[in-house]
Amino acid sequence: MVEADPPFVGLNNYIKILWTPEFWEEVKLTIIWTGSNLGLIIPIGVLIALLLNQEYKGKSFFRTWTLLPWMFPIVVTTLMWRWMLYPVSGVINHILKQIGMITAPIEFLSDSSIAMFTVVLVNTWRWTPFVAIVILGTLQTIPKDIYEAATVDGAGIFQKFFYITLPHILPSVIINSFILMLWLFNMFPPIWLLTQGGPSRATMTLAISIYKKGFQIFRMSEVATLSIILLIILSITTWLYFKFVGGKWGRLND
């Protein structure tokens, strides 16, 4: 745990960890988890923001309602999701069966080949509203008269989107994708509460592995090593991202 006088071991700990296949498996799963979440959350979030930004009746009602998943305490939503996705008495399997889409219940969280997929979907459900509200805020600052001028010039919906809306929200999308990536990379609660890294290590990301190592089998020095490795990975990613994506597309380096 916390040793009083730990021996100096040089880089041994790092070599030991980089040598184990489990570590690389966890890195792979972390990248799958982060990537697929980002790939779903950002586009869907932007789409919802665009929808919410239109003129229609019941604006504030829809805005509040779509944001609810992000506002609910995660401990409760994950518990509810586990029950809803449960093959025996879960409502989702029940509905799918009623409308004739399946005959045998789907083991959403207990089948190791689809557990990661399920966890990603639940997390997407939780985080898209957040992206939506951030982008919605940015959309609000686009002056209306630009659109009016474009309409007079005969621009269609898609032209307006690509020439006015997108350039305006791009910096925000880019920086938020990046911050969200950092969060996702280290995200602990959703996976922990849904599967604890199982079944058969199918959802064992680095954050889960660090927790298990630190607080279930008490290998604190391994945890320290892993977090330094994380720090290095994320520092390099940050540097690359701002150099190649942020500056060029997002005007983030001014």
Next chain:
Amino acid sequence: MKMKKNYFLILVLIIAVIFTFSINVLAKETIEIWHWETPPHRITAQEALFSRFEKETGIEVKQVPINFPNYQSKIMAGIAANSLPDLLLINPPQLMDMIKHDAIIPVDDIFNSIHKKYEFPEALWTAYNYMGKQYGLPVYGVSWPLTYRADLYEEAGLEPPKTWDDLLEAAEKLTMDRDGDGETDIYGFCLPVSTIGNYGSQVVWGFLRTNDGKITDLSSGEQRIVFDSPETRETYEFLSKLAKYTVPGAGNMDWGMAELLIKSGKVATVMYNGAWLRELDEKDPELASKYKMTFMPIPEGGQRKNTGYPRGILITKRAEETGHLEAVRTFLEWLYKPENHTEYLMMEAGLFMPVTKATAESDTFNNYPIIKKYNDLMQVQAKTMEYISLIGFEGGGKSLEAGAIEGSFLLGAVLQKIVNENWSVEKAVEWGQSEYEKIVEY
């Protein structure tokens, strides 16, 4: 501008008021206890009990309920910052970590004085004995006997399972479609093939121990991992057969989900404790009366063993440093009086089992309505406590790594390899052996 200034003043005032409130002015002696009994009814029950103690003795007991997932990390933080409370609720395997970090003190005199008066059964107090010193007192027991639907067994003409073969037969026969809509609605057995929480590993442990399988062996004085043995392989061989008749969703099964199955009457046999009893008795007494409990089934040539915990209270070194030992002694002497102890156990009636003979035989306990009503279930649960086997304590000594060995949930992980990933039993058990060795060597 004037308005703005007012707002600012109010804000400062609010902060100042909250600061003054958070400074505690304490005149009386206070002892602190950490525990993980966080559901509201348990907190309220303990509050009532502790305030009665304060009225009688003038000593305040401050309870700090910590959500179970954070319990371990908070204790570790407490050790690192030297700020543990006076008393800690604990599971036996974590006892070894506390000893390893020199965070607790032996309490032989307190233990002896309480033991003389109320008598702890040997199987329970020895869990807190290390190298001849008593490091804590069992405070309540939880055991996981075989729970089954007696009505379904009777209908199918089956006896409650006594051997592994009986259980396999029952699991097969009782996985059935009762209402005739072409879908299974009762499942023969609930075998958690999971590593979410310790349910999966505890169930495997129960079967492993009835077949005399072990993880550690300390009989030679040195710790060896003896997981890879014929007994272990037989056990996993049997469990892989049993897994065919288990409930769907076994890969994500934990205590909570299994309890859902019991409360909805969807499972015929399951290894579980009495946690469902209180709510089910209140809401659906008819179903509650259908459940019976029995001992774990035993293989040929096996032994009677059971999984469970005598949960205990430890006294920290910090209690000694802060001079709280006398108050702690007063509190414990008071707590173990049968009527007080019964009140403590009844914060989760039906689940928490007495750990002293005096409480178990006392009228207050036995006349408590729910205990009286389900006396047969209580008897079995209490009886199985005597056959409890603890992970890391099985090999003729106590492994100092018991906490990590249990916390690794490897027993469940090995079962997953066999059932989900189609590994051969030999290969999976060999893998388990090497993983356990890594944990011990670390």
Next chain:
Amino acid sequence: MINRDAKKRKFILKFGIYLGLGLISLIYVFPIYWVFVTSISGFKELMFEPPKVFPNAPTIEHYIYVISSSKYLIFLKNSLFVSILVSILTLIMSVCFAYALSNVRFYGKYFLSKTILMVYFFPGILLIIPLFQMAQKVGLYDNLISVVIVNILMTLPFSIWTLKLYFDDIPKEISEAAKIDGCSRFDILYRIFLPLVLPGLATVAIYSFVVSWNDYLFPAVLISDIDHQTLAVGIAGWTSSYSINWGQIAAASIMTIIPIVIFFASVGKLFIKGLTGGAVKG
């Protein structure tokens, strides 16, 4: 003719918007709705009958239990204290920081704006032990102020970057013109910039409020007295491994989000104000 075409197009667009909104609401709100149904269902309806869209005999027993027999009101008070303080302080600090990053020239700006993101480089769980020790040393252990401070640390980097982008969008000529007119820095920020970035302020306020409202880890570690605990941790305590009471948990969580919904509805008005702000800018 043209008029009719335009009308048709407008109708299709409207239809599409409502269809999209309906679909999203359905997918996103269904699980929440299910929590609500659970919270008003009796035991037998939850356990035995196949799931129903609405319970046959709705009950409010769980809500009564939450208010009368638990520490809900105490938790609520603590959570409000933390979240309101966090969102106010985050707003003030991030406005200053973002304004400096966007409009003031100083050495190390490029490096600084990236390093503030380092807070997000570690899983929060790694901070448990150091934070616990620090809180003990400075005497803020078991004090909600420590939860406020840590939460501000976690919400600041995102808030700063969000506001920085809003400030970057404001044309430089505006502030230069104001400077010539003799406005001080504070006046420029307060009178000219802030009204233009109201949607940004609303985003930051909502973000920091919700994050601190739902923060589980830090109060769980830094608070010990049950009467100082926040709602997120308190509710989590109901979900112990045994004897889970689904109805009560659902009722408690519905009551947890009601304050956030109220907060959002009131802050959401800033978005509408932001619309006019945007028009001024162009």
